[in-house]
Amino acid sequence: MSISTKFVSTLATAGLALTIGAFSAVSASAGPTLDAIQQRGFIKVGVGGSSPGFSFPDASGKWQGFFVDFGRALAVTVFNNPDKVEFTSSSPQQRLPALQAGEFDILLSGVTQTITRAFKLGFHFGPVIFYDGQGILVNKSLGVAKAVELDGATIGAQSGTTGELNIADFFRKTGKAYKPVVIEDSNEFQKAIESGRVDALTQDASDLAIIRTQLAKPDDYVVLPERLSKEPLVPAVRGGDDRWLEIVDWTVYATIQAEEFGITQKNVDEFLTSEDPAIKRFLGVDTSLGEAIGLDPKFAYNIIKAVGNYGEIFDRSIGPSTKVGFQRGYNDLWTRGGLIYSPPFR
Secondary structure, three states, X not given: OOHHHHHHHHHHHHHHHHHHHHHHHHHHOOOHHHHHHHHHOOEEEEEOOOEOOOEEEOOOOOEEOHHHHHHHHHHHHHHOOOOOEEEEEOOOOOHHHHHHOOOXXXXXXXXXXXXXXXXXXXXXXXXXXXXXXXXXXXXXXXXXXXXXXXXXXXXXXXXXXXXXXXXXXXXXXXXXXXEEEEEOOHHHHHHHHHOOOOOEEEEEHHHHHHHHHHOOOHHHEEEOOOOOOOEEEEEEXXXXXXXXXXXXXXXXXXXXXXXXXXXXXXXXXXXXXXXXXXXXXXXXXXXXXXXHHOOOOOHHHXXXXXXXXXXXXXXXXXXXXXXXOOOOXXXXXXXXXXXXXXXXXX
């Protein structure tokens, strides 16, 4: 090799080393949100009011539920401890302003991803963790089978939600009339329909299913089959911190990918001896992936060990065997006809 060739080769090697070093430094940098969390020692999570199955304090005051488990999974990614998290209840009217003001690091409270919230309000959104849609709950005594038959009805909707706009759009589109009743506190929904103050309630179908279970005579009520909107429920964070958003994203994806691999809380240790390169990277047996992105190589393993995969989280909180009784439907894996899907871990 000539001197000039050696010189060029040396420069190329040095340049590659600098590039790799710069990439590693950027990948491992924390970002303002994570810096604040690590200094504080726990993650602040905003959740909705007591919503059986999704987020609620148990008899001892410990928060439980579908959204709550994703908050615990995030604490595992950051601290490898599912309890390094503080949950605070916030109303639909207060939750986004509170997030913007820095009262929470993340909202896990049934927030619908919309273009206005992204562009105008400046929020960033993680992956969809529950595909929902707005429905209408009615007393069977009304004798209606479709939403369009509610012409002239009095319908309650919660203020500060997309539900107010969606129900107005629906009646405008169908050329029918209705009388809106704005209800501030979701705890008043049950009283409003049982007392006859409203003929029907409109809200995300998941919320209505929960409200129905809390009525004195739930069998007297039905959620009509139509869905008036698409309501992709997502984790929400403040804009301007891409690193924190990526941590949120891949925490959720870890639960999804685990289910696709067939990895559960119970059998995760058995997969540590797998010869599948993708599984070895995913569980951190091959540490190269975690080191490259600046996370604990075993973060996905730790999440599954602590809270389980997406299907386990779903089934124990809101699945068919629970009081809420949701089927997976759209919230099943893409391999089984659903919409739940993870990008590759590589």
